Amino acid sequence: MEVIESNTSGKVTPYGVLYKNANESEQVYDGKHFPPYIWKESMATLELKA
Secondary structure (H helix, E strand, O other): OHHHHHOOOOEEEOOEEEOOOOOOOOOOOOOOOOOOOOOOOOOOOOOOOO
8 A cells, every 4th residue: 555655656557557666677578488487496397399
């Protein structure tokens, strides 16, 4: 709630509300391949190819 109240530069999109912060953005999706999503340490990674 503090972010919403203190930041007036929010932009409403079909996916939610965006607020600019100090984080730098970077392009990770190349339009074809999703980047790996590593949430927790895992024992193995599986890659499927057609």
